[in-house]
Amino acid sequence: MTIARLFAALFLFCCIGAAASAARADTLDDTLALFLDDKFPQTEKAIGQLALSGAPTGAQILEALADNRLFIDKGSKTIVFKNAAGEIFSAKTGEKAAGVDEGALKKVRVNNGLRSAIDAAMGSMTLASPDPAKRVAGADAVFKSHDPKDLPAVEAALAKEKDARAAKAFQQARAAILVTSADAPEADRLAAVGVLKERGDQDALGLIGEMTEKASDGPLKTAGAAAIAAIKARLALWDIVQNLWYGLSASSVLLLAAIGLAITFGVMGVINMAHGEMVMLGAYSTFIVQSLIPPQFAQWSLAVAIPIAFVVAGCMGILIERLVIRFLYGRPLETLLATWGVSLILQQLVRTIFGANNRQVSAPAFMSGSIEVGGISITTGRLWIIVLAIAVFVALQLLLRATSFGLRMRAVTQNRRMAAAMGISTGRIDMFAFGLGSGIAGIAGVALSQIDNVSPNLGQGYIIDSFMVVVLGGVGNLWGTLLGALTLGVANKLLEPFVGAVLGKIMLLVFIILFIQKRPRGLFALKGRAVEA
Amino acid sequence: MTSRFLATFDRLGVAFIILMLGIAILVPVLALAIPPGSPLAIPPYVVALMGKYLCYALLALALDLVWGYCGILSLGHGAFFALGGYAMGMYLMRQIGTRGVYANPILPDFMVFLNWKELPIPWWGFKLFPYAMIMVMLVPGLLAFAFGWFAFRSRVTGVYLSIITQALTYALKLAFFRNDFGFGGNNGLTDFKDIVGFNVQADATRAALFSISAIALVIAFILCKAIVTSKYGKALIAVRDAESRVRFLGYRVENYKLFVWVVSAVIAGIAGALYVPQVGIINPSEFDPGNSIEAVIWVAVGGRGTLVGAVLGAIVVNFAKTYFTGVFPEYWLFGLGALFVLVTLFLPKGILGWFASLRRKPTQAPPTALAGEAAIAEEGGAAQ
Numbered sequence: 033m034t035i036a037r038l039f040a041a042l043f044l045f046c047c048i049g050a051a052a053s054a055a056r057a058d059t060l061d062d063t064l065a066l067f068l069d070d071k072f073p074q075t076e077k078a079i080g081q082l083a084l085s086g087a088p089t090g091a092q093i094l095e096a097l098a099d100n101r102l103f104i105d106k107g108s109k110t111i112v113f114k115n116a117a118g119e120i121f122s123a124k125t126g127e128k129a130a131g132v133d134e135g136a137l138k139k140v141r142v143n144n145g146l147r148s149a150i151d152a153a154m155g156s157m158t159l160a161s162p163d164p165a166k167r168v169a170g171a172d173a174v175f176k177s178h179d180p181k182d183l184p185a186v187e188a189a190l191a192k193e194k195d196a197r198a199a200k201a202f203q204q205a206r207a208a209i210l211v212t213s214a215d216a217p218e219a220d221r222l223a224a225v226g227v228l229k230e231r232g233d234q235d236a237l238g239l240i241g242e243m244t245e246k247a248s249d250g251p252l253k254t255a256g257a258a259a260i261a262a263i264k265a266r267l268a269l270w271d272i273v274q275n276l277w278y279g280l281s282a283s284s285v286l287l288l289a290a291i292g293l294a295i296t297f298g299v300m301g302v303i304n305m306a307h308g309e310m311v312m313l314g315a316y317s318t319f320i321v322q323s324l325i326p327p328q329f330a331q332w333s334l335a336v337a338i339p340i341a342f343v344v345a346g347c348m349g350i351l352i353e354r355l356v357i358r359f360l361y362g363r364p365l366e367t368l369l370a371t372w373g374v375s376l377i378l379q380q381l382v383r384t385i386f387g388a389n390n391r392q393v394s395a396p397a398f399m400s401g402s403i404e405v406g407g408i409s410i411t412t413g414r415l416w417i418i419v420l421a422i423a424v425f426v427a428l429q430l431l432l433r434a435t436s437f438g439l440r441m442r443a444v445t446q447n448r449r450m451a452a453a454m455g456i457s458t459g460r461i462d463m464f465a466f467g468l469g470s471g472i473a474g475i476a477g478v479a480l481s482q483i484d485n486v487s488p489n490l491g492q493g494y495i496i497d498s499f500m501v502v503v504l505g506g507v508g509n510l511w512g513t514l515l516g517a518l519t520l521g522v523a524n525k526l527l528e529p530f531v532g533a534v535l536g537k538i539m540l541l542v543f544i545i546l547f548i549q550k551r552p553r554g555l556f557a558l559k560g561r562a563v564e565a
Numbered sequence: 566m567t568s569r570f571l572a573t574f575d576r577l578g579v580a581f582i583i584l585m586l587g588i589a590i591l592v593p594v595l596a597l598a599i600p601p602g603s604p605l606a607i608p609p610y611v612v613a614l615m616g617k618y619l620c621y622a623l624l625a626l627a628l629d630l631v632w633g634y635c636g637i638l639s640l641g642h643g644a645f646f647a648l649g650g651y652a653m654g655m656y657l658m659r660q661i662g663t664r665g666v667y668a669n670p671i672l673p674d675f676m677v678f679l680n681w682k683e684l685p686i687p688w689w690g691f692k693l694f695p696y697a698m699i700m701v702m703l704v705p706g707l708l709a710f711a712f713g714w715f716a717f718r719s720r721v722t723g724v725y726l727s728i729i730t731q732a733l734t735y736a737l738k739l740a741f742f743r744n745d746f747g748f749g750g751n752n753g754l755t756d757f758k759d760i761v762g763f764n765v766q767a768d769a770t771r772a773a774l775f776s777i778s779a780i781a782l783v784i785a786f787i788l789c790k791a792i793v794t795s796k797y798g799k800a801l802i803a804v805r806d807a808e809s810r811v812r813f814l815g816y817r818v819e820n821y822k823l824f825v826w827v828v829s830a831v832i833a834g835i836a837g838a839l840y841v842p843q844v845g846i847i848n849p850s851e852f853d854p855g856n857s858i859e860a861v862i863w864v865a866v867g868g869r870g871t872l873v874g875a876v877l878g879a880i881v882v883n884f885a886k887t888y889f890t891g892v893f894p895e896y897w898l899f900g901l902g903a904l905f906v907l908v909t910l911f912l913p914k915g916i917l918g919w920f921a922s923l924r925r926k927p928t929q930a931p932p933t934a935l936a937g938e939a940a941i942a943e944e945g946g947a948a949q
Contacts, residue, residue, distance in 0.1 A: 297724075301724075302724070303724045303727075303728065356906055356910065359910055360909060360910070363909075364723055364724050365638040365723070365724065365727065366909040366913070367909075368638070368724060368727060369858070369861060369862065369865060369905050369908075369909050370905055370906050370909040370910065372858055372905055373862075373901070373902040373903065373904065373905020373906040373909075374902065374905075374906060375902070376898050376899075376901055376902030376905065377898070377899055377902035377903065377906075379898065380895070380896075380898035380899050380902065381899075384895060496731065496732060496735050496854070499728045499731075499732070500732065503725060503728060503729070534739050534740070534742070534743055535740075535743075537736075537739055538736045538739055538740055541732050541733075541735065541736040542736065544729075544732065545712075545715070545716075545729055545732065545733065546715070548716075548719070548721055548725065548729060549715050549716070549718070549719040549721070550719070552719050552720060552721050552725065553725075
C-alpha cells in the first residue's frame, strides 16, 4: 500500500522532473565536466552543484563517488559509474552504458574532506525528496548540522514546500542556520530566535545559548536571553509531565503484578512467594505462543497469549493450592516458606527447560514505536500496558461486585467462619481465588515480556515491589491496590531525577516502613472484629 | 549459683556444649599438629569450610531465638549478619595499609580508584580492633533497636512484619551496591591481609578462627538458653502463642519482643564478623533476601524453638548444599525448594521434633504442631 503510494509519488515527481530536464541538462553537463578534471577543488564544487541541481542521477553519482565507484571514461571523456555488481552506467542519463572499455576507466579520487562534503550534499538532496517524511528528516539533519552552506537549499525547498509539517521543519532548519551565522541580517536572526523559541526543545536551547554567548549587547542578546528563559521553563514543565507519564507507566506494571497478590492475600491471609514465578510463567507462555503461532497471525500473538498465560498460571496456582497451601491453613508464616520453596522449584524448572538465557519476545507492529505529544514521547507499548492494566482492574471489579463468585469471595475475605456457616464452601473459594490471583499474575507476565528480559529470574524483580503495593494499599478492596500502585509508581519516577533510581527506591522503602507504623493494615483496611488478631 | 545455672540445661544442651568445645580443641590440633599425609589430618580448606558452617549455625541460633521463641519470622536477618561482616571487613581493609595495589597508607584501594581524597567519617576508627568489635555489635544492634521500636510499638505482626524485614534487607542491598555509599559498592571488601597481626590466609589463623567460632557458638547458645529458660523466656513463649492475651494480662509485649530482637541481631552481627575473615570477602549480595530466607529454612529443618536444632539444621543443610552443588549443580535448587515444601508440610517440628516423636511412647497422644496451636490460639480459630 505505502510502497504503491511511494511509486505513484515517484512517478509524479519524474513527470515534473522531465519537464524541467531540458533546462537542467546543460548544468548537469557543466557539473560533470568538473569531475573530469579530477582535482579536489573542482570535485568539491561539482558535489555542491549536484546537490542543488536536483538531477535524477545525482544521488547515484554521489553514492558511487563515496564508494570509489565513479570513473572517468578516458575514451569518450564522459563520467560513468559502476553499481555494486560492477555494471557500468552513464552518469548523465543513468542508463546502462554500452561498449565502455574497462581499461580506459580512471577512478575519480576522493579524500576525507570530500567525503564529508558528499555527506552534506546527500543530506541536502533529501530536502528535495518526494516523500514529506524524508524531507522532514532532511530538514532535521540540517537543523542539527546548521551549516550555512545549506541555507540556499533550505530556502529553495521552503519556497516550494506545501506540506505544513515539512514547511515547519524547513523554517526551523533555516532559523538554526540564521541564528548561528553571525553575518546574517539582525532582523532575520531575531525572527529566527522566535522560530526556535517556538520549537522550544533542548536543541533549540543549545543553539540560542551559543548565539547569546557570542552576541554583543543589543536587542538580539536580550531576545536570546528571554527565549532561553522561556524554553527552560517550558522544558521543566514537560519534564514533570514526562516523569508523570513514566510514573503512570510504572504504576500500571505494579498494578498488574500486585493485584493478583492482593486478592490471594485478602481472601486467604497468606502471602504467595511464588507469585513472581506466576508472572514469569506468563512471560514464558507468551514466548511459546510467539514461537508456535503462524507468521501471518504474528500481530495477534499477544492477544492469544493473554488467555493462555491466564490459564497456564491459573492452573499452576490451583495445583499449588491443592498440593501445598491447603494443608497449611492457619499457619501463614509456614505458607510463606513453602511457597518460597515452590518458587525456587519453578525457577529451576524453567531454567532447566528453556535455559538460563533471556528469551526474545517481539512486539507486534502496532505496539512498537512511539507518539510525540507536545514535549514528551509516549511509547506505544507502554500505552497498551496501561490499557491492559485498566482492563484487568475493571474486569476484576466487575467479577467481585457483579457475580455470585465475587460475592462469595468478598464474604470469605470479610469473615471466613461466618461465610462457612452460611453455606459457602470456603475451600473451593480459596482454590479459585488462588487460581484467579495466579492467572492475573500470568497476564502481568504477558505485559512484562514486552518491557523486561524474559528469563527465569523475571519474577524476583517484582515480588518485593508488589508486596509493597499490597502493604501500602491494604487488602480491604482493590481501590487500595490501585492507589498503592499509583503512589509508588509515580513517587518513584518523580524522585528518580533528583536522587537517582536506587536512592529513590530506598527512600520509598523507608517511607513504607514508616507508613506501616501509622497504618499497620494499609490504606484500605478491613473494618470489623474478624481482622483483629 | 553455677549448679543452678547448669540445671537449666537439658541433657541435649549439655551434650551440645561438650561437643562444640571438643571440636574447638580437636579440629585445630588435627589440622596443624598432624602431618598432612596422615588419615586423621584435616586439610586447611575443610577447616575454613567448617568454620563457615559454624558462622551460619550462629546466625541460625539468632534466628531461632526470635522465630522459635517469640514468633517473629524475620526474613531480614541476613542484613544484621552482613552489617557485622561489613564492620569486620572495614577493620580488615584498614589493616591492608600500604600493601594495597595503590599503596595508599590510609585509603583502601577502592577509594583511591574512585579518586576520593580523604577517609569518609564512617570509616574512622576502624584501624583499632576493639573499636571495630564494638561496631560489629553496635551497628546491627542499633538498627534492630530502631526498626523493632517502630515495628513492635505499632503492633506490626505476622506476615506484614516478615515482608517489612525483607524490604529492610533489600533496601540495604540496594544501598550497599552503590559506589558512592562508601563501602566498596558492587565488589564489596576483599583482599584482606592481616587480622590483629596474623595473616588471614595462614592455616594457623584459620584454625584459630574456627575455634573462636565454635566458642562463640557455645557462648551464644548458653546466653540464648539462659534467656529462654528464665521467667522472661516464659513470657516470651507466651507472646509467641497468644500475643493479645499476654498484652491483656498486663505485660508490655513490645518491650519483650524488642529485647530479644536486639539480642538476636547482635548475635547475627557477630556471626557475620566471624564469617568474613574465614571466607575472605564481604559484598552486597550477602544482603540478598534469598540468603535470609534460606537461613530460616535451616532453623525449620533442624527444629524450631529448640536452639540445638537450629545449629543442627544450619550444618546439615549447608553440608548438603556444598555436596550437591558440587555433584549435581543443576538439581540443588530443586532440592532446596523441595526442602522448604516438605519440611513445612511433613516435619513442622524439624529433625529434632521428629526424633523426639520417634522416642515417645505410642500410648501418648500425638503431638499437635507447635505452630498450629499458636495460630489457633492467636486467631481464635478465625482461619477455619
